[in-house]
Amino acid sequence: DTAVSQTPKYLVTQMGNDKSIKCEQNLGHDTMYWYKQDSKKFLKIMFSYNNKELIINETVPNRFSPKSPDKAHLNLHINSLELGDSAVYFCASSQGRGLADTDTQYFGPGTRLTVL
Amino acid sequence: RKEVEQDPGPFNVPEGATVAFNCTYSNSASQSFFWYRQDCRKEPKLLMSVYSSGNEDGRFTAQLNRASQYISLLIRDSKLSDSATYLCVVKRGNTPLVFGKGTRLSVIA
Numbered sequence: 001d002t003a004v005s006q007t008p009k010y011l012v013t014q015m016g017n018d019k020s021i022k023c024e025q026n027l028g029h030d031t032m033y034w035y036k037q038d039s040k041k042f043l044k045i046m047f048s049y050n051n052k053e054l055i056i057n058e059t060v061p062n063r064f065s066p067k068s069p070d071k072a073h074l075n076l077h078i079n080s081l082e083l084g085d086s087a088v089y090f091c092a093s094s095q096g097r098g099l100a101d102t103d104t105q106y107f108g109p110g111t112r113l114t115v116l
Numbered sequence: 117r118k119e120v121e122q123d124p125g126p127f128n129v130p131e132g133a134t135v136a137f138n139c140t141y142s143n144s145a146s147q148s149f150f151w152y153r154q155d156c157r158k159e160p161k162l163l164m165s166v167y168s169s170g171n172e173d174g175r176f177t178a179q180l181n182r183a184s185q186y187i188s189l190l191i192r193d194s195k196l197s198d199s200a201t202y203l204c205v206v207k208r209g210n211t212p213l214v215f216g217k218g219t220r221l222s223v224i225a
Contacts, residue, residue, distance in 0.1 A: 033212075040217065041201070041217050041218055042215065042217055043203065043215040045212040048212065056212055058212070090159055090160070104162050107159035107160050107161065108159060109159055110157075110159055
C-alpha cells in the first residue's frame, strides 16, 4: 500500500563506487522528484521528471544521472561516489508538474547513503 | 542569506502549551507558502498551506505577513505526538519548492 517507495533504505559504500537508488510510486502521478537532505538538514531539489521528461535539473554534478523508464519510476544513478554525497535522498511525486500550489508532493521514506 | 530562514530550536514545551514558530523569506516574489512536518528519520509531509488571510486546521494556525516577509505556525494544546521538525516552505512562480532548515519541537509530558 506504500504510495512512494524507495530502495534501498540504507546504502553504505566506498568512495569511487557507482550506485543506484530506485523509486516507484503507485499514485498514478505524472511528476516525480529527487531531493537531497544533507547533514545540515537542508532539503534541496535535484531533479524533476514529468511523464518521463526531465523538467527540472538543478545544479547537480554530472555524476548524478536520473532515469525514468516510465512515469511510475524514477531511479537515481550516482557515479564515482564522493564523501560529500553522504546524505538522505528522498524521492517524491505529485499529480501535476509541481508548479501549482495545489500540487502536493508526497515523499518516499528516504535512502540514507553513507560514503566511506 | 538563505532564501528561507527558521530558528532551528529545539523548542521544548510541556504538553498542553501553545507554541509558535516564525519563518522569514528573502524573496519578495515568493507566492506560495507551506508548512511541512518531518518526524525523526522520516520523510516530510505536508501539514498545511498558508494563505494570506490566515488559516486554521484544528489546533494549528498559519499566518502570512507579506509586508514583513514572514510566516508563522501556532500550535495550541500541544500533544506529545506533535514532536517533530517543522519545515517552512516557499515557492515562487514556476520554480521548485524551497525548504527551510526546520524548527525542532519537543513536547514533554
